[in-house]
Amino acid sequence: MPIDRFHLPKRWDPTHCCVLCGLKIPTDADDPNVTHEREDWKAMAEKLQRRKRPSRRLASRSLIVPATDFENVEFRKNPPQWLCFHRTILDDPKTNKLQISGISHGYFGWYPRPAPVDPNRAVIYRGAIREDRRWNVEFHMANLFEPDWNREAGERVGYPIHVHCWLLLDRFIAHNVIKQNLRLFIQVIEEFWKANKEEWGRWVLHIPGDPDPEMDGCYEDGIHWLKRQSDVPKPMNIRVLDDEKSRPVHWPANPLRIPDIQELTERVTRSYNHLRLDRHPAKAANLPLDIAMIIIDTIYQSQPHSRQRIEDTRNILVAFGWILPNTYWQSRCNPQLVFEVDDLIKAGPVIDWAEFCLGLEELLLDEDWYCNSGLNNRGRILKLFKGIKEQFDKTIKQENRTERA
Structure with a gap:
C-alpha cells in the first residue's frame, strides 16, 4: 500500500537518523547546492529546471548519477551537504528480504523519499515523490527502541546510513563481510544503539x-x-x-575526506x-x-x-x-x-x-x-565503530560456533 505522505500520520515514524553515527539526517534536503560541486551536474540540474512539463517517467524528474561519482565528491563548496545523503538497508517483512539501496536524500510530505533499488545509482537532485518498483521503493524509518508498528503491519522499514559513514565503515568492517551477514549486522546495530541511546538522535550543528x-x-x-x-x-x-x-x-564537514x-x-x-x-x-x-x-x-x-x-x-x-x-x-x-x-x-x-x-x-x-x-566528528564516529565492530565480530564468531555444533 503506498505511503500517504500528506495527511498527518496516526503514529509518527522515528526520527530519521544514520544507524552508524546516530546523527539526525536533515529532512529538508532538497537544496540543489550539491549540484554546484561539479559543472556537469550544475548544467544537468539547470536543464531539469527548464522543463515546463515534467516527463511522466518518475525517474526522469530526478537527477541521477553513478553512485561512485557521488562518493568521490569532497563537498568543498557546501561542506555540510554530506549529511543529507544516505543509503538505506531495506527490510521487507513480507519477503524477509534485505537489500542495500542506492543513494537518496530528503523527505516529501511526512516521509523519506523513495530509495533507488539499484545500489549503483545516486539521486542528487529532486527525487521521486512516490514509489515505482521498477527503480525505487518506499520505506519507513526502522524503530530501534520500541516495537516497530510499521514492521508489524507488514510495511517495509529502512536503516539509513550516511554515504560517507558507509564508506568509512569499510575501513573497519569490509563491505563484503557485512553484505554476507546483513541480518546479523542489523541485529548488532539494534543491540548497539539500545545500549548507547545517549549518542542517538544528535544534531551535528552546534x-x-x-x-x-x-x-x-x-x-x-x-x-x-x-x-x-x-x-x-x-x-x-x-x-x-x-x-x-x-x-x-x-557545521562538521565530511569525516571521510578532509x-x-x-x-x-x-x-x-x-x-x-x-x-x-x-x-x-x-x-x-x-x-x-x-x-x-x-x-x-x-x-x-x-x-x-x-x-x-x-x-x-x-x-x-x-x-x-x-x-x-x-x-x-x-x-x-x-x-x-x-x-x-x-x-x-x-x-x-x-x-x-x-x-x-x-x-x-x-x-x-x-x-x-x-x-x-570533520576531524572531531570522525573521532566520535570511530569510537562508535569500534563498539559496533567488537559486537559484530563477537556475533559472527558465535554464529560460526553454532553452525559447527
Missing part, C-alpha cells in the same frame, strides 16, 4: 556557549591531542552572525626534495638522533600548542639539518584518528613527514577547524 543544551558544545569539548591544560584559550572565528549576538557555529589534509599531503609530497636540498647541516647535525629527539621533545613539553612552538621546531630542524626518523613524526600525528598517516605509509610516496606533522599542527591552531573540518 553553537559553543549556547544556552540550549542541545546546541551547546563540541564532541569532547573540542579538545584535540595537542591541547594542554596550560594553553591560553584563543578566540573562535565567527562563522554566523545574528541580530542579538555573535557566536561561532560549527580537503585541508589532502592539500597538506600534496604539498609535502611535492616539496620533499626541495626542502631536503635547502637544509645545510651544521655541527649539531652530528648529534645522535636520540639526543636530537630529546631536544625536540623539550620544545614540545616546554610550550603550549602555538605558532611559536611550530616555528621554533621548524627553525631548529633547518638550522641544524636534523632529519628525524619518519616514525617520530608519524606518532605525533595521532594516526589512529588521522588515518591518512597509515594510508600514506602503505601507499609509499616519499614525503616530508616533519612538514606534514607541523602542517597539521598549523591547521589545528584555528580553534574552529578541528570541529568544522
Whole structure:
C-alpha cells in the first residue's frame, strides 16, 4: 500500500537518523547546492529546471548519477551537504528480504523519499515523490527502541546510513563481510544503539556557549591531542552572525575526506626534495638522533600548542639539518584518528613527514577547524565503530560456533 505522505500520520515514524553515527539526517534536503560541486551536474540540474512539463517517467524528474561519482565528491563548496545523503538497508517483512539501496536524500510530505533499488545509482537532485518498483521503493524509518508498528503491519522499514559513514565503515568492517551477514549486522546495530541511546538522535550543528543544551558544545569539548591544560584559550572565528549576538557555529564537514589534509599531503609530497636540498647541516647535525629527539621533545613539553612552538621546531630542524626518523613524526600525528598517516605509509610516496606533522599542527591552531573540518566528528564516529565492530565480530564468531555444533 503506498505511503500517504500528506495527511498527518496516526503514529509518527522515528526520527530519521544514520544507524552508524546516530546523527539526525536533515529532512529538508532538497537544496540543489550539491549540484554546484561539479559543472556537469550544475548544467544537468539547470536543464531539469527548464522543463515546463515534467516527463511522466518518475525517474526522469530526478537527477541521477553513478553512485561512485557521488562518493568521490569532497563537498568543498557546501561542506555540510554530506549529511543529507544516505543509503538505506531495506527490510521487507513480507519477503524477509534485505537489500542495500542506492543513494537518496530528503523527505516529501511526512516521509523519506523513495530509495533507488539499484545500489549503483545516486539521486542528487529532486527525487521521486512516490514509489515505482521498477527503480525505487518506499520505506519507513526502522524503530530501534520500541516495537516497530510499521514492521508489524507488514510495511517495509529502512536503516539509513550516511554515504560517507558507509564508506568509512569499510575501513573497519569490509563491505563484503557485512553484505554476507546483513541480518546479523542489523541485529548488532539494534543491540548497539539500545545500549548507547545517549549518542542517538544528535544534531551535528552546534553553537559553543549556547544556552540550549542541545546546541551547546563540541564532541569532547573540542579538545584535540595537542591541547594542554596550560594553553591560553584563543578566540573562535565567527562563522554566523545574528541580530542579538555573535557566536561561532560549527557545521562538521565530511569525516571521510578532509580537503585541508589532502592539500597538506600534496604539498609535502611535492616539496620533499626541495626542502631536503635547502637544509645545510651544521655541527649539531652530528648529534645522535636520540639526543636530537630529546631536544625536540623539550620544545614540545616546554610550550603550549602555538605558532611559536611550530616555528621554533621548524627553525631548529633547518638550522641544524636534523632529519628525524619518519616514525617520530608519524606518532605525533595521532594516526589512529588521522588515518591518512597509515594510508600514506602503505601507499609509499616519499614525503616530508616533519612538514606534514607541523602542517597539521598549523591547521589545528584555528580553534574552529578541528570541529568544522570533520576531524572531531570522525573521532566520535570511530569510537562508535569500534563498539559496533567488537559486537559484530563477537556475533559472527558465535554464529560460526553454532553452525559447527
